[in-house]
Amino acid sequence: MTRLVFARYELLRLLRNRRFVVFSLAFPLVLFYAIAGANRHVRDLQHTGISAPLYFMVGLAAFGTMNAVLGAGARIAAERALGWNRQLRLTPLSARAYLGAKVVTGYLMALVAMAVLFVAGASLGVSMAAARWLQMAGMLLIGLLPFVALGIFVGHLVSSDSVGPAIGGTTAIFALLGGVWFPISRHGVLHLIAQALPSYWLVQAAHVGAGARGWTATGWLVVAAWTVALAVAARWAYRRDTRRD
Amino acid sequence: MKTGIHLHGLCKTFHAGGQRIEAVRDLDLSIGRGETVALLGPNGAGKSTTIDMLLGLLAPDLGSVSIFGRSPAQAIAEGAVGAMLQTGGLLRDLTVRELVTMLASLYPRPLPVDDVLALTGTTHLATQRTQKLSGGETQRVRFALALVANPQLLVLDEPTVAMDVEARHDFWTTMRSFAAGGKTILFATHYLEEAEAYADRAVLMARGRVVADGPTTEIKAMVGTRTIEATLPHAPVDSLERLQGVARAERRGARIVLACADSDAAIRALLAAFPDARDIEIRGAGLEEAFLQLTQDRDSRQEAAA
Numbered sequence: 001m002t003r004l005v006f007a008r009y010e011l012l013r014l015l016r017n018r019r020f021v022v023f024s025l026a027f028p029l030v031l032f033y034a035i036a037g038a039n040r041h042v043r044d045l046q047h048t049g050i051s052a053p054l055y056f057m058v059g060l061a062a063f064g065t066m067n068a069v070l071g072a073g074a075r076i077a078a079e080r081a082l083g084w085n086r087q088l089r090l091t092p093l094s095a096r097a098y099l100g101a102k103v104v105t106g107y108l109m110a111l112v113a114m115a116v117l118f119v120a121g122a123s124l125g126v127s128m129a130a131a132r133w134l135q136m137a138g139m140l141l142i143g144l145l146p147f148v149a150l151g152i153f154v155g156h157l158v159s160s161d162s163v164g165p166a167i168g169g170t171t172a173i174f175a176l177l178g179g180v181w182f183p184i185s186r187h188g189v190l191h192l193i194a195q196a197l198p199s200y201w202l203v204q205a206a207h208v209g210a211g212a213r214g215w216t217a218t219g220w221l222v223v224a225a226w227t228v229a230l231a232v233a234a235r236w237a238y239r240r241d242t243r244r245d
Numbered sequence: 246m247k248t249g250i251h252l253h254g255l256c257k258t259f260h261a262g263g264q265r266i267e268a269v270r271d272l273d274l275s276i277g278r279g280e281t282v283a284l285l286g287p288n289g290a291g292k293s294t295t296i297d298m299l300l301g302l303l304a305p306d307l308g309s310v311s312i313f314g315r316s317p318a319q320a321i322a323e324g325a326v327g328a329m330l331q332t333g334g335l336l337r338d339l340t341v342r343e344l345v346t347m348l349a350s351l352y353p354r355p356l357p358v359d360d361v362l363a364l365t366g367t368t369h370l371a372t373q374r375t376q377k378l379s380g381g382e383t384q385r386v387r388f389a390l391a392l393v394a395n396p397q398l399l400v401l402d403e404p405t406v407a408m409d410v411e412a413r414h415d416f417w418t419t420m421r422s423f424a425a426g427g428k429t430i431l432f433a434t435h436y437l438e439e440a441e442a443y444a445d446r447a448v449l450m451a452r453g454r455v456v457a458d459g460p461t462t463e464i465k466a467m468v469g470t471r472t473i474e475a476t477l478p479h480a481p482v483d484s485l486e487r488l489q490g491v492a493r494a495e496r497r498g499a500r501i502v503l504a505c506a507d508s509d510a511a512i513r514a515l516l517a518a519f520p521d522a523r524d525i526e527i528r529g530a531g532l533e534e535a536f537l538q539l540t541q542d543r544d545s546r547q548e549a550a551a
Contacts, residue, residue, distance in 0.1 A: 005350035013338040083333030087390065090300060090321055090328045091351040 006093065010105045020071050024113050028064035032056055032120050035181075040124050046183045050210045057121030058136065058206035059180040062199060064113035065140060066174065069106040069148045070167045076102060076155030077163035080241070095242070103148055110144060128209050139205040139214065143223055146198040147174075149230035156237040174199035198226045248313060250276040250299070250398065250429065255308035257294050257453075268294040270453040272308070276431060278397075281424050283440035283461065284433040286450035292433040293331055295450070296402050299431070300328055312398060320398070324352040327396030329387050331403050331433075335375040341386055342371040349393045356395045364419055365389040380407045388416065392423065399423065401432040405439065417443050440464070471508035471529055473515065475522040477501045488514040 014020060039045070039052035048055060079085050088098060114137060118126075128136075150170070158166045175181065177190070178199025184191050194200040201219045208214060215223070255272040258265055269291045276282050284292050297303035299310055301317030312320035320326050336344060342358060349355035362368045365385050370378065378386065384407050391399060401420075405413045421443065424430050434440055440447045440461055447464040449457040457464055470492065478499045485494035485501060490510030495502045501522075505511040508527055515522055 006347060009339060009343055009347040012343070013336065016338040079336070082336070083330065084336055086302060086330060087333055089302060090326060090330075091348065091394070092322050092324050092353070093351045094322075 006097075007101045007104055010101050011108060014071070014075075014105055014109060020074075020109075024064050024067040024071060024109055025116055028060040028067075028113065029116055029120055031063075032060040032117060033124075035060075036121075036124055046185075048183045050183075050206050051126070053121055053124040054126045054209045055183065055203075055206050057117055057124075057126055058140075058209065059203050061114045061117040061140060062143075062178070062202035062205075063171070063175050063180050064117060065110035065144055066147050066171050066199065066202070068109035068113050069103075069144050070151040070154070070171060071109065072102040072106040072148070073151030073153070073155030074163050074167055076152065077158055077160040080156070081160035085242075089242075095238075099152060099238075102152070106148060106151065107141070107144070110141070114140060126209065132209055135214065136205050136208045139208065140202060143198060143202040143205065146223065146226035146230050149227060149234045152234040153230055153237045156234070156241040179203045196222060198223050248278045249280075250274075250313070250431070251309075251311040252295070252299060253309045253311075255295065255298055255310070256306045257291075257298060257303065258306055267453050269298070269305075272450075272453070272455055274448060274455060274458075276429060278313070278429050279427050280446060281430040281444050282432075283444035283447045284431060284450060285435065285437065285440045285447050285464070286433075287435055290450040291453040292450055293402055294453075296328075296330075296400055296431075296433060300326065300400060324354060324394055325397045326400065327391040327394035327398070328400040329391040329402065329404050331406070333387065335378070335383060335386055337376040338374065340372050340374055341367055341378075341389075344375055344386070345389050345393055348390050352394045354395050355393050358393065361389050361393045364392060364422070366415055366419070381409060381412045384408055385412070385416075388419070392419075396428070398429045398431070401430070403433050403435070405434070405436075471505050471527055473503040473505055473508060473511055473525065473527050475501055475503075475515070475525045477519055477522045480519050480522075484518070485515075488518060490514060 036053045036056035039056075042052035044050070045052045045055045076085075085098075118133065118137075151167075154163060154166055154170070174197060177184075177194055178197050178201075179194060180199070180203055184194040184200065195218060201215055201223055204215065204219060252272060252274040255269050256267075257269040258267050260266075272291070272295060274295075284295065286292050294303065298305045298308075299312070299317065301310070301321065310317055313325060315323070315325075317326070336347075339347065342362065345358050345361060349358055349361075356364075359368075362371055365388050367382070367385050367389055370382055370386070375383075375386065384404070388401075388404065391401070399420075405416055408416060417439070420430065420432075432439075432444070441464075444461055446459065447457075447461045448455055449464060476499050480501060482494050482496050482501075485491060485503060488494075488503070488511055490505050490507035490512075491503045491514070492506045493504040495504075503511060503515070512525070512527065
């Protein structure tokens, strides 16, 4: 009950934050139509075996959802600057519940961002069985785990002045090297780098929509490794930030 | 010892830029349940550091804190503590009512939100977004956030600093009615008048120590003194100290400084005994000065004893 009320107001704040709504919902949507709209009849985008609308639908869903969960980090940094986390430490709300509320609201926004992109994709002719849509959504949600941890890490490490550029820059690099804007060629150094990034595997969820079964073992391993590493880093940054001396 | 607040042997030293700052030095303080206590002292006396340790926001180097027989973390987890810290803003993108409701949801026995808004004079702000409030309005809402917990212990760190005279008056009226419900209240201030008007007891801190602790009337007599300064090159300090109304005398070059319990009597006695006193100034001793005097006395007594 307590947590529900608390999380409800967290969510309300989020929806009232225009910049956040623009970056995680409107921005990806507009870009999707701009990029995929021009290539809507491309059935096989640069030999990926995936149509352009499907590829960019998942690519921009990855981008929007990354922004959505990383937004939790920006909010943590802002609340630290405000002294709000000190205020909350004087309430019965546990640190775990505080972070939990941030993660849950981040994920809820990610779900909305994803749903918006899926509808947009369908409007440009993306279609598949319901089970495939669900599987793709599930993979995106799992693939976001490293970014949830990254948000908490950055939120506790960086000041509120620099958290915007820090998160924006991080998202831009992960998006570019992960293949959000164009497919990464199957050969060469770029492909090696991309394969080691969690954002690449978010985008690769598109293959499910084209009939593939899911991530390869490498994909699972990369997502798991990033999740663990960033969770450790997040824990360190959190402890360092809330140390009482 | 189940009741009340006990701070025992608290020490806290900060290291900043190669300097050691002993913010709190071996502080002992007990507050009974239902008492309203003012923590009085100049800036840098260690009031905020003491409050942070009381609330568990800061771990003491040495010493212990007990709030109604519990650790600060336990007392806070049970919702027994409400606090208004010296600094801190309000979460944006919510209305005042939403923010107070959000905080209320965290406590096991909160006060009704409408009551708290009425109590703190923020009812007319209820539908405003928090980022649109003025400084004084923000303070009132922060007070509402501390009260909505319906805490057994209310801690306020210099709550009226950003308020104008009227807001200050309203604030203390509210606090008084809250205290009347048997709550324990500790507030830090550097206004002697606030301590005198609203606390049963005042604890004076200076340089990280408690230098005096007693009913506010006593404390006022102790620090509510006046100081006479004059140019008087040849008068011996001990004969000045024997003048009626003078508590302490000190020489600073050609100037003498008399701390007076009764400055009217003292000035008459001074002029009668030393008619050549010139450039006379009489002023109310600032708290800061009174505190420093008290600490110096204590330090020098301790040094003498050692």
